Amino acid sequence: MAADNTAIIQMHHVDKHYGELHVLQDINLDVQKGEVVVLIGPSGSGKSTLCRTINRLETIDSGEILFEGKPLPEEGKELAAYRAEIGMVFQSFNLFAHKSILDNVTLGPREVLGTPKAEAEMEAMELLARVGVAEQAHKVPAQLSGGQQQRVAIARSLAMHPKAMLFDEPTSALDPEMINEVLEVMVELAQEGMTMVVVTHEMSFARRVSNRVVFMADGQIMEEGTPDEFFDHPKTERAKDFLDSIRGH
Amino acid sequence: MGVGDVIAEFGGVYVSSLLSTWLMTIICFLGGLALGVLVTVMRVSPIKPLRVVGDFYVQLFRNIPTISLLVIFVYALPYLGLLLDYRTCLIACIILVVSSFASENFMSGINAIGVGQIEAARSVGLSFVQIVRLIVIPQALRTTVLPMTNLLIATLLTTAIGSQVPLTPPELTGMVNYVNSRSVAGISAFVVSAICYAGTALVIGYLGNKLDKRVRIVR
Numbered sequence: 001m002a003a004d005n006t007a008i009i010q011m012h013h014v015d016k017h018y019g020e021l022h023v024l025q026d027i028n029l030d031v032q033k034g035e036v037v038v039l040i041g042p043s044g045s046g047k048s049t050l051c052r053t054i055n056r057l058e059t060i061d062s063g064e065i066l067f068e069g070k071p072l073p074e075e076g077k078e079l080a081a082y083r084a085e086i087g088m089v090f091q092s093f094n095l096f097a098h099k100s101i102l103d104n105v106t107l108g109p110r111e112v113l114g115t116p117k118a119e120a121e122m123e124a125m126e127l128l129a130r131v132g133v134a135e136q137a138h139k140v141p142a143q144l145s146g147g148q149q150q151r152v153a154i155a156r157s158l159a160m161h162p163k164a165m166l167f168d169e170p171t172s173a174l175d176p177e178m179i180n181e182v183l184e185v186m187v188e189l190a191q192e193g194m195t196m197v198v199v200t201h202e203m204s205f206a207r208r209v210s211n212r213v214v215f216m217a218d219g220q221i222m223e224e225g226t227p228d229e230f231f232d233h234p235k236t237e238r239a240k241d242f243l244d245s246i247r248g249h
Numbered sequence: 250m251g252v253g254d255v256i257a258e259f260g261g262v263y264v265s266s267l268l269s270t271w272l273m274t275i276i277c278f279l280g281g282l283a284l285g286v287l288v289t290v291m292r293v294s295p296i297k298p299l300r301v302v303g304d305f306y307v308q309l310f311r312n313i314p315t316i317s318l319l320v321i322f323v324y325a326l327p328y329l330g331l332l333l334d335y336r337t338c339l340i341a342c343i344i345l346v347v348s349s350f351a352s353e354n355f356m357s358g359i360n361a362i363g364v365g366q367i368e369a370a371r372s373v374g375l376s377f378v379q380i381v382r383l384i385v386i387p388q389a390l391r392t393t394v395l396p397m398t399n400l401l402i403a404t405l406l407t408t409a410i411g412s413q414v415p416l417t418p419p420e421l422t423g424m425v426n427y428v429n430s431r432s433v434a435g436i437s438a439f440v441v442s443a444i445c446y447a448g449t450a451l452v453i454g455y456l457g458n459k460l461d462k463r464v465r466i467v468r
Contacts, residue, residue, distance in 0.1 A: 098388045
């Protein structure tokens with residue numbers, strides 16, 4: 001999955017405050033097409049916020065974010081149309097509670113892309129089969145396990161044929177035995193060349209499939225590098241401390 | 250006069266007054282729900298002036314006794330050149346009050362949805378109007394069946410203020426005056442009306458419970 005040299009996502013000098021708190025400080029980050037970038041760091045480091053600014057679920061105070069070379073639309077129809085091109089998977093799944101699994105996946109294509117019902121359902125069933133939950137299609141979200149719900153959430157994003165996907169701690173709310181079933185789906189996506197920005201604590205995932213690890217602390221990007229560089233030879237003290245703490249030293 | 254005598258003599262008029270009460274209840278409740286949805290959409294919209302107006306509307310009509318509102322409509326509006334017949338005044342007043350309570354019910358239903366689903370809907374590319382129509386309203390409606398059942402019963406009982414204005418046919422409470430001005434039925438006239446109210450409210454409560462069990466969202 002050699003990344004070609006077009007930066008699909010570009011962030012230049014991005015700053016954001018929550019009141020007194022400077023949650024993003026002069027963030028500069030380019031994500032190439034087909035690249036898998038993992039954001040890691042201690043909680044409160046701003047990694048989720050950074051991820052959410054990319055589809056403008058969080059606004060920024062200054063700097064700019066470009067997608068395919070164009071600044072993100074600020075609001076309205078243009079913003080909705082832009083978001084339709086970016087998949088987003090949340091920590092808490094966020095499936096539509098009143099709709100069946102199948103309807104969760106077909107809603108976007110039907111309402112946003114105007115795909116006819118039969119076609120949308122056929123494709124949804126293929127996607128659900130791909131993430132291994134086809135037999136749950138007619139249940140409602142509450143009847144599924146967390147791992148199953150998160151795989152449905154991934155299928156829901158894929159149904160929009162996204163140009164890039166954002167994952168905001170997709171396995172953090174899952175029981176340990178369900179983490180792998182979700183990670184496997186993500187590994188497959190990465191191997192198929194999906195552009196992915198992933199906020200995660202899953203080091204095995206970062207090592208196996210990411211092209212680049214970005215380490216954040218206190219709203220800043222402290223360092224970045226290939227997974228081998230980062231995990232084996234972290235450059236900053238913050239990164240060393242962080243890696244020690246999650247390895248249980 | 251016993252209850253049996255009242256029914257024997259005034260049964261026909263009672264039926265038409267029961268129907269009158271039912272019809273007003275349905276019109277006021279449906280009108281209140283529709284207006285309540287509209288006000289609620291204003292209150293959750295991204296446009297601040299709309300939110301302010303929506304909140305003000307609810308505070309205004311939730312906090313005025315319906316009977317006072319009726320007095321204003323009947324006695325003050327004609328001075329402003331707006332002359333409505335009594336039934337229209339009554340229905341309009343009740344709709345205003347019911348819609349403010351309905352909006353509060355909807356708001357609690359909306360708050361139960363959680364910001365996560367809204368963010369997911371935005372991420373899929375749905376517009377504000379689509380999110381309201383496809384995600385928010387259907388869920389808010391389903392989670393508010395029980396409070397709305399209470400509101401429907403309250404609407405039924407509120408139509409009793411129709412006894413303060415001349416209506417033909419009278420509603421159930423006005424019917425008591427109607428009977429007692431034509432014969433000496435005393436408390437019996439009240440009892441018949443009370444049975445009609447209570448019976449209707451029981452049926453509404455029963456159906457509301459059944460509906461809630463069917464559409465409730467499992468979380």
